[in-house]
Amino acid sequence: MDTRFLESFIAIVERGSIADAARHLGLTPAAVAQRIKALEDEIKQPLLVRAGRNVTPTAAGLGIIEKSRLLIRGVEDLKALATHNEFAGELKIGAISTALTGLLPFMLRKFFADYPKIDLHVTPGQSIKLYHDVVEAQLDGALIVEPPFAIPKTCGWKRLLSEPLVVLAPESCTETNPLKIIKENMFLRYDRTQWGGRVADTFLRENRIFPTQQLELDSLEAIALMVSQKVGVSLVPDWLPPWPEGLKIRKIPLPDTTLQRHIGLLWLHASPHATLIRQMEPLLLPRKSRNAPGASRP
Structure with a gap:
């Protein structure tokens, strides 16, 4: 089976018309229609x-669309593995919201210039969730x-940034003691089911602070x-800008800065793009990091 036929089929399903798919593929609509006819003849199903x-997929078309996408990605991965001096194919990475705005935008221009044949998808x-997607090979990195907990041996890890905890208070708050602010005001808690939220919760428990919680x-x-x-007030990591515009808040640092939220790059060693992801590390380092990045884990 010619994988170009599958590429044309996927393009039509994703764009909803043969004409749009043809423009995307750089072909004539007649050429794309011929590919689909050849594919249908081979599969023996419309x-x-x-x-x-x-244009919409039939029941048979819906049944093969995901497998077709996986097959095309597998072909691109094979090309990437076989090409020693040139990176190509699809690269899937995930990013938490603050990394999506604070780290990624500043590296993408150089990344696309250095790797023009990489099709980057960011989730x-x-x-x-992103951690499990990498471990289960749904993403190349995140x-x-x-x-x-310890990073499994199947994955690599590079710490990029360490964010100290700060107390957030309204601009009108005149108190300067961060612990007193937490104790005496309604507390907006950073979700304890999230790894970053656990860091803030650890600080509160170690200091025996049990604030009045509202959200x-x-x-x-x-x-x-x-x-x-x-x-209310809150205890959060001092994440990289941008922050929402027009905030009327104060950021009060804690007396103890040992507890921090660490942001890093996780990748799967078995990914065909593992070498490329490791080369992304220096591009992702913040230009004016508040803390020196930590060591890599093998």
Whole structure:
């Protein structure tokens, strides 16, 4: 089976028309239609239903679309493994929200210039989910909070950034003692089911602080906005900008800075793009990091 036929089939399903797929592939609509006919003849099933300019997959087409995508990706991976001096194919990485805005944008221009044949796909998500996606080979790598356990030997890890905890308080708050602020105000808790939230929770427990809690959220940006609106105070990592615009808040550092949220790059050693991901490390390092990055784990 010619994989170009599958590429044409996937392009039509994703774009909804033969004309759009042809423009994407740089072919004529007639050439794309011929590929689909050849594919249908080989599979001996109609794969697409045409209704005017729109095209939708049949039941048989729906049945093979995901396997077709996996097959095409496998072919691209084989090309990447066989090509020693040139990176090509699809690279799938994940990123938590603060890494998506604070790290990725500043490296993409150089990345695309250095690796023009890489098709980059970025999946946003929470660290726990992205971690499992990498371990299970659903992603090639991910920018996540450092797990609270040892990285498995099947994966590599590079710490890129360490973020100290700070107390967020409304701009109108005049108190300067961060512990007193937490104790005496309604507390907006960083979700304890998240690895970053566990760091903040560890600080509270070690200092025997049991604040009056109103909300528990997994979005740092939402917490900052609520503090700005005087809903309460919070304890969060001092993440890389950008922060939401127009915030009326104060950031008060803690007396103990040993507890920090660490952000890093996780990758799967077995990924065909493992070498490329390791070469991404220096591009991802923040230009003005508050803390020196930690050592790599093998």
